[in-house]
Amino acid sequence: MGREGLLPRTLVVELEGVVIGELYLHVAAGWAQVEVADRAVDTEAEIVWALDPAHQGHGYATEAATELVRRCFEDLGVRRITATAFADNGPSLRIMERLGMRCETRGVRTTLHREQGWVDSTVYALLADEWRGVSLPREDARP
Amino acid sequence: MTAVPLDRVSWPLRTARLALRPATGDDLRALFDIHSLPEVGYWETEQPTSYAAFVLRSGERGQLARTLAIDLEGVVIGDLYLRVSDAWSQEDTADRAGEEAEIGWCVSPAHQGRGHATEAAGELVRACFEDLGVRRVTAAAFAANHPSLRIMERLGMRRESYNVRDSLHRDLGWVDGVGYALLAEEWRELHR
Numbered sequence: 001m002g003r004e005g006l007l008p009r010t011l012v013v014e015l016e017g018v019v020i021g022e023l024y025l026h027v028a029a030g031w032a033q034v035e036v037a038d039r040a041v042d043t044e045a046e047i048v049w050a051l052d053p054a055h056q057g058h059g060y061a062t063e064a065a066t067e068l069v070r071r072c073f074e075d076l077g078v079r080r081i082t083a084t085a086f087a088d089n090g091p092s093l094r095i096m097e098r099l100g101m102r103c104e105t106r107g108v109r110t111t112l113h114r115e116q117g118w119v120d121s122t123v124y125a126l127l128a129d130e131w132r133g134v135s136l137p138r139e140d141a142r143p
Numbered sequence: 144m145t146a147v148p149l150d151r152v153s154w155p156l157r158t159a160r161l162a163l164r165p166a167t168g169d170d171l172r173a174l175f176d177i178h179s180l181p182e183v184g185y186w187e188t189e190q191p192t193s194y195a196a197f198v199l200r201s202g203e204r205g206q207l208a209r210t211l212a213i214d215l216e217g218v219v220i221g222d223l224y225l226r227v228s229d230a231w232s233q234e235d236t237a238d239r240a241g242e243e244a245e246i247g248w249c250v251s252p253a254h255q256g257r258g259h260a261t262e263a264a265g266e267l268v269r270a271c272f273e274d275l276g277v278r279r280v281t282a283a284a285f286a287a288n289h290p291s292l293r294i295m296e297r298l299g300m301r302r303e304s305y306n307v308r309d310s311l312h313r314d315l316g317w318v319d320g321v322g323y324a325l326l327a328e329e330w331r332e333l334h335r
Contacts, residue, residue: 031320032311034189040311079317080309105304109326110279112232112240121231127308 013051013064020060021051023068030080043079045072049095056091062098069099073128080127086111087120096124100131148227152274155214158266161259166210166222171198173219174212177251185314186288187249213250213263220259221250223267230278243279244271248294255290261297268298269334272327279326285310286319295323299333 006024013021025047032040047068051061072078083101085092096103105123113119155164166174175197177183184190191197201207211223224247232240246267250260271277282300284291295302304322312318 030311030317031309033187033313035313036311102307104306104309105322107303108301108324110231110303110324112230112236114233114236123304125306125309 011068013049013060015055015060020055021049021064023064024048024050025068025072027072027076027078042076045076045078045081047072047081047083049092061091062095065095065099069126069131073131078128080125081131082123082125084121084123086113087122093122093124099126101126102130148275151276152270156266156270158262160215161263161266162214163211163223163263163266164214166207166212168207170210170212170219170222171201171207174210174222177219177221177249180252182252183249186285186291190313211267213259215254215259220254221248221263223248223263225267225271227275227277242275242277243281244275244277245281245283246271247282248291261294264294265298268325268330272330277327279324280330281322281324283320283322285312286321287315292321292323298325299330300325301329 009024009026011023011025012019013023025045027042027045029037030040030043047065049061049065049068051064069081072081081101082104083092083096085096087093087106093103101124103122104125105121107121107123109118110121111119149165155162157163172194175191175194178187178197179191179194181190189200191200201210209224209226211225212219213221213223224245226245227242228245229237230240230243246264248260248264248267250263268280271280280300281303282291282295283304284295286292286305300323302321303324304320306320306322308317308319310318310320
């Protein structure tokens with residue numbers, strides 16, 4: 001935790017004084033061409049959650065992650081949130097979907113799992129304007 | 144990230160029409176002349192503003208060490224990008240996860256439309272799997288960069304990512320990005 005600097009990015013999830021899980025939050029620059037990179041600084045957040053199995057099934061992870069997403073958009077002012085998971089981690093994917101996140105990446109055998117070998121991964125994303133429920137015109141307007 | 148293991152490859156690589164080799168300082172002028180063209184820089188990570196800036200970036204950011212020159216009958220007509228990194232794994236399996244390669248390409252507009260980029264990138268993909276021994280090759284682009292996407296598809300790469308407004312373009316604002324990938328076993332199946 002300390003060596004890799006994980007602790008400063010970790011939020012504790014507390015239920016009536018008991019730590020039942022954690023959230024991970026990493027804010028970074030969005031991808032940008034060099035000339036406009038200053039406009040992309042701290043515009044993206046990656047989030048992760050983990051809950052004690054003894055407290056799963058009560059919606060606590062969704063409740064905690066929902067508040068984290070709100071803080072990311074409203075307080076931190078990021079424009080995009082991503083979350084990554086093993087593709088067969090159904091419970092985590094369901095939370096992403098409950099948060100309104102969209103699946104953007106389905107990576108085939110990208111990730112080495114210690115027991116399952118090479119497995120698929122997914123990345124979900126959500127934009128600030130999607131979260132606000134505002135339908136803005138697309139900037140790219142592809143033909 | 145590991146250094147590009149270029150010594151695992153016998154240079155130059157040769158295709159029907161082209162030779163591919165690690166770029167050197169002697170190639171910088173030719174590469175600058177290509178990359179400073181507005182239509183080339185439009186989709187690239189950085190548009191060089193001067194030869195001096197281009198030379199500086201090539202050295203300072205280690206860009207040159209990841210660049211292969213595409214040589215057509217003694218003339219540099221473009222370049223390839225190659226970055227080798229560790230595959231993604233759980234921490235305790237990292238030592239057997241092996242490597243993957245990210246690739247990119249650029250051919251001078253004067254030489255486009257003749258399949259040179261596909262020919263060069265196809266040979267680079269082969270070298271990645273057969274000579275470098277990576278298990279996965281990836282390439283990323285702006286979703287609207289259709290010529291580049293067609294090359295990825297000709298190489299047999301699969302689209303794995305479609306990212307909505309994740310990439311900031313200097314003229315277009317936030318636009319969509321795509322990621323393609325190809326696994327060693329898929330490549331072998333295509334080239335049996």
